[in-house]
Amino acid sequence: MGRSPCCEKLGLKRGPWTAEEDMTLVAHIERHGHSNWRALPKQAGLLRCGKSCRLRWINYLRPDVKRGNFTGEEEDAIIQLHGMLGNRWSLIAARLPGRTDNEIKNVWHTHLKKRLEASSPSAAPKRKARKPVAVTTVPAALPEQPISSCATDYSMASSTTETTESFSPDSHEFQIDDSFWSETLAIEVDSSGRSGMVAPDPLVAGGANSMSSSNADMDFWVTLFMQAGDMENSPQI
DNA sequence: AACATTCACAACCGCGCAGTG
DNA sequence: CCACTGCGCGGTTGTGAATGT
Known part of the structure; x- marks a missing residue:
């Protein structure tokens, strides 16, 4: 072509x-x-x-891009969604408000994958998180912010860091914020914060007949798995 | 304190798909 | 129906920073 x-x-x-x-x-x-x-x-x-x-x-x-470390809930969601969807980062991103496919992909390749591969509860990263950065949202226009490529530290607006971040990488002791999940799971792929740029679910529209389920079905399973996952992770708590 | 190693992240590249003429 | 264009996606790489020795 x-x-x-x-x-x-x-x-x-x-x-x-x-x-x-x-x-x-x-x-x-x-x-x-x-x-x-x-x-x-x-x-x-x-x-x-x-x-x-x-x-x-x-x-x-993008104004609605969240910067900063992934919360335990987000990491957990990525792992579960990846288990269901595979490397369909854009789909995964559509279910994590404010996160981009690129970012999720990076996180996956840098630590989540390793964590899974080690798959032992004690498979803690050798090093601590290097940038303890608050999760924030980048304002649309930030002329005086260090926007250049090294600008991972949008640490100014801690007001938006309301997520319950009591997660540590090697322990599954994090608390699920119900409102967070209800919001997240309620998000339709098409209506996610991607300014209408999200294509229809490729699993359905892309002719991937191996997965002939509809969007609604997929959402159902996502919801189900996420909740199941929550329950699995929580008992340890 | 200096050097080596590892890690995290932004950005690039190439491919496939969908839309349009 | 075919060819072309543009967009989006996933994989990969390059670079700077943090950590270890």
Whole structure:
């Protein structure tokens, strides 16, 4: 199929985004939206390819993106959802409000996978969490924030850290916040915070006939498994 | 204190799918 | 119906930071 060369390589910038680029992108999207990623960089005056802009926006600059460490509940949910859905990070992300597929993928590959592989309760990471960062939401436009690639420390707005974070990696002693789960599980894939960008469930729409269940069915099973998982993890408590 | 190793994360790359002319 | 374009997804890599020796 005709695939346009992702970025016409000439003259386009790569690598970490600067604060100015972030600001430009955010400002442009706030003003004009992102109906056409390919044309966006030109319109915004960015020397980036559309793909890069899209990635930056989705994974980092979106107003509803949560930054910071994953809570125990989130990690647990990822593990369970991964067990059901496999590497369908976007689907998993759709059920974790404020989290992106890229972020979830990273977390999975960095510690959740290892934790599972070790699969022993004492399989604690050798090191402590390096960045004890509060879970926050990145405001849409944050000119004075260190938005560049190293900006994992959006530690300013601790007001949004209401999740019950009493989780430690090697013990399953975390408390499930019922309201959190009821909210999370109530989220329809299509109505998740992804600004309508979420495609219909590929398990259904993508012609993956091996899984011919409907969205509703999937949600049912997700709910069921999550609750079961909660119950499994809780008794230890 | 310096060096080596490991880890975490942002970003890139390529592929497949869906929409459109 | 076919070809083309753009978008989204998943896998992988590069880099800086933290930790260990």
